[in-house]
Amino acid sequence: MDLSESRDERITDTAFAESVRGWLEGNLTGRFAHLRGKGGPGSEHEFFDERLEWDRHLAAAGWTCLGWPEQYGGRGVSIAQHVAFHEEYAKAAAPARVSHVGEELLGPTLIAFGTEAQKQRFLPGIKNVTELWAQGYSEPGAGSDLANVSTTARLEDGKWIINGQKIWTSLAHVAQWAFVVARTEPGSKRHQGLSFLLVPLDQPGVTVRPIQQLTGTSEFNEVFFDDAVTDADLVVGEPGEGWKVAMGLLTFERGVSTLGQQIGFARELDGVVAQARAHGTDRDPAIRERIARAYIGLRVIRAHALRTLGAVDAGASGGEASVAKLLWANWHRDLGQLAVDVRGASSLLAPEHDHAGAASDLTDPEHLELDEWQRLFLFTRADTIYGGSNEIQRNIISERVLGLPREAKA
Structure with missing residues (x-):
């Protein structure tokens, strides 16, 4: 982070932080007041519908996707201002965002690696919080070793046909879409031959099973793909470039x-x-x-x-x-x-x-x-x-x- 910004830039950043603080003070009231401090890690089940409404309230006021370029619905704020927003949000004990995966992970990834058609199709739904996303990375036999995934996808009649299993998929039970790393080149090993696919979850070939934790909550899920499908053009980057795209997303995370x-x-x-x-x-x-x-x-x-x-x-x-x-x-x-x-x-x-x-x-x-x-x-x-x-x-x-x-x- 560049800490050598000019006096005018620091004044602008301070004014931005004050505007964030003032808006949160004026809006975390009434029907949203009880959401303060709710929905953090291990508590994602708390007041989900109300927090979804809060996220959409943020979107309507222009407080989502701040760091995105303006051409894609963002505000193009500086890094310092983006940091200020997150810090003021946390200081206000505002509720955990239900749209984090889409806004902070997939959105920047699509902007960096996606086609213009993909950006036009998916970024508005992320910004307005009308479509929620889940991350299809981990597998029972791979864990954190993403290069060892065994979920497969083959291209057939203009569709990717997907088979396999993902696990520890946060909030898949409430999401409409998932980005899935799958092996699309038969016989490939490690990070070679992987592709980054955008997959609808509401279809017959997808089964989502919540995993009950010791805490009693079930924000994580198993997701099974049995001849699930997605369109051929819903691969981010070129087929076989999934490792590069996935690593880019983790940097944004x-x-x-x-x-x-x-x-x-x-x-x-x-x-x-x-x-x-x-x-x-x-x-x-x-x-x-x-x-x-x-x-x-x-x-x-x-x-x-x-x-x-x-x-x-x-x-x-x-x-x-x-x-x-x-x-x-x-x-x-x-x-x-x-x-x-x-x-x-x-x-x-x-x-x-x-x-x-x-x-x-x-x-x-x-x-x-x-x-x-x-x-x-x-x-x-x-x-x-x-x-x-x-x-x-x-x-x-x-x-x-x-x-x-x-x-x-x-």
């Missing part, structure tokens, strides 16, 4: 919006400190040290994000995104552990009681009711896995940045 994510992390850390004080564990030297490390770590994450944001936005692939993922995922996982440690044994009991009057515990997901700190602990176990596991990120850094030998394959 770890871009500007992560600065707003860190505001949410800071709020969670403040809450953990308050819990430590309430339970008297703030006097424990070991707990105090972990809190201090968390405070410092969060500032390291922000400094790295600001330092590399310009390079990532320009499409650099020097490992910046992988380092960022390692930093925040491990930090957040450790915060989840700290959240239960500061409360001691009481963190093992669910806050509500069953009808018999006995306290339920975390071994009964069917009747589980969690408080926000238990949910934080359980969900952050996944932070170092989804979006590219720690192991995959370290391989990327070692092989592509440091030039070390590639990991031997069995």
